Amino acid sequence: MxxxxxxxxxxxxxxxxxxxxxxxxxxxxxxxxxxxxxxxxxxxxxxxxxxxxxxxxxxxxxxxxxxxxxxxxxxxxxQTLTGFFFRETSEEQLVHPVLPFTNLSGSRSRTSLTFLPNGRKAFLLDCCNGLLLYDVSSHRGKRRYVVCNPAMEEWTELPHCDHAGWVGIVHLGFDPAVSPHFHVFLLTDQLNGFGLPGVDVCSYVYSSETGRWVHKEKKWYWDIDLVRVHSAAYLNGCLHFFAEINHNTLCLAADKEAGTMIYSHVPPLNDGFMQQSQGCLYYAGFGRDDNDDNVVRLLVYVLEDYNSKEWILKHSIESSHLCGGQHDVDIEEDFCWIAIHPECNLIFFTLGWDRTFMCYDMDRRQLKVICNLENCAPPYLPHVPLYEELQSLHK
Incomplete structure (x- = not known):
């Protein structure tokens, strides 16, 4: 190592x-x-x-x-990344009033969320720039969402979203450097009902500025599937996510008006993972070496020019370098993405049956073992504390 x-x-x-x-x-x-x-x-x-x-x-x-x-x-x-929320293997979901947390040195703690509304089950769905998105089940069985800021103990409950179809992607979009308002993106897909190929992808977007949901339906006439629902990035006011269309992986974008468009084709990688870092979209995954099919490499691409839609190879290294001396690890089976650091070229992940929490520095090509997360389970949600009052979170 x-x-x-x-x-x-x-x-x-x-x-x-x-x-x-x-x-x-x-x-x-x-x-x-x-x-x-x-x-x-x-x-x-x-x-x-x-x-x-x-x-x-x-x-x-x-x-x-x-x-x-x-x-x-x-x-x-x-606005520095301080660590990650996660769920414990003894829990079915990430449930309040206590949320497990590990910092970037591996120290564990628990974040109290007792300020959230009581008497209902709450499941953590996403985290974005200090805000948390919860799925809250009401006593009438209607699904509602709550957005909160644990640093300031503020929260607000969103109005009911009367969506239909299978919920494939639910993500929170918030950038305090651009606006004090947040957006919640909810994407569903369902068969078009006419026996034809393809599905209808429905986008529902909530804006804290307007206090309401907007809804649009996009009809795709190809075989399209929403994939890797935990891998999405909010950038330039749009939620970027993956979809498989005709066996090709594409990056799609949903804007705050619920419009959905094909944003770009992405390089063919196994277990692709996308996040926003340093103001750009980063896309990482594993691929076979062009010169030796038996060698698997970690490949990291970046969309440096947002308008060009061209992914540039930023980093490449043999996957064996990430194993840290663990010879019994199958990199494609035992590797689990956690995050790409929002401010620098660091990749966080777990490896092996004991979920070794590790960090890889792309600039120095160096690996750091942080701790073991053997009783933890994904999703691991990166947290950047927000010490700012938001009018949109006032009840």
């Missing part, structure tokens, strides 16, 4: 905090100098403090509050 990467990498827990004098502190020469800092320099300083501290710094002054809430600067301020 390669030497683990150093502890300054992004998967470690905390950052060095920067101590900043509040406006109520006694006058000093350094305070006078700080007041002369431009907004760009001040934001550069604030970007180096932990997210929880940044939330407290909103109280320093109205000017700081305005800077921290300014969406022009939001992408520069800390």
């Amino acid at each position: 390669s030497t683990p990467v150093d502890r300054a990498r992004p998967w470690e827990d905390g950052r060095k905090s920067t101590r900043i004098r509040s406006s109520s502190s006694p006058p000093s020469g350094s305070e006078t100098a700080a007041e002369r800092l431009t907004d760009d320099l001040l934001v550069e300083i604030l970007s180096r403090v932990p997210g929880r501290s940044l939330c407290r710094f909103k109280c320093v002054s109205k000017h700081w509050l305005g800077l921290i809430n300014d969406r022009t600067y939001r992408r520069k301020l800390p």
Whole structure:
């Protein structure tokens, strides 16, 4: 196994905090100098403090509050991946009021969700930039969805969605750097009922801005199947997901108006996995080596130019490098995707029967064993805490 990467990498827990004098502190020469800092320099300083501290710094002054809430600067301020929610093998689903969590160093904890409405079963479906999406079963048997922010203990219940057909994909879309509003995407597919090839894919999208669902139906005249329902990425206001059409894997996109379109063809990979990272779509999976069919390689593609729809090969490495010395591992059977880091070139996954939690650094081509997750089960949902009040989550 390669030497683990150093502890300054992004998967470690905390950052060095920067101590900043509040406006109520006694006058000093350094305070006078700080007041002369431009907004760009001040934001550069604030970007180096932990997210929880940044939330407290909103109280320093109205000017700081305005800077921290300014969406022009939001992408520069800390929104760091802290770990993953998961379910325990003893549970059927991810159920509140307690949610298992592991941080990027492998330490376990439990997140309390007792602020959610009581008396109903709730199942965690998705997590996006600090918000959680729950499926809540009411006493009347109607399915409803709840979106919450555990960092601020805020939540809202969505109006009932009267959908029909098999629910293939349910995902949450939220980007606080772009808008304070979130979207919930619900896609169903069903046979067209006329004995013809193909299915009707129905898109339902909820907008917290309008407070209502919109619905559109797309008729496909090919053999289409929604696949890899846990692999989807929200980017540029659209949910990107996979579908098999005529035995080819395509990336489809659903927008906030519930329109569904073919976005691009994707390279043929086994166990393909897609996520958003560094403002681009990343697509990773396993493929046979062109020169040796017995060699399996991890291949990572990136859509650097969103408009070109061309996937560029970013990284390639023999899959044996990911086994970390485990010789009895079948990489295509025992490998389970967890996430691609949203800010850097790190891949998180589990490997083997004991679910060894690992991280691979594409830049350094180095592997790190984090811990064992033998009593845990997917889906593993990446969590970026959001220390910001959202009007859309007020009950």
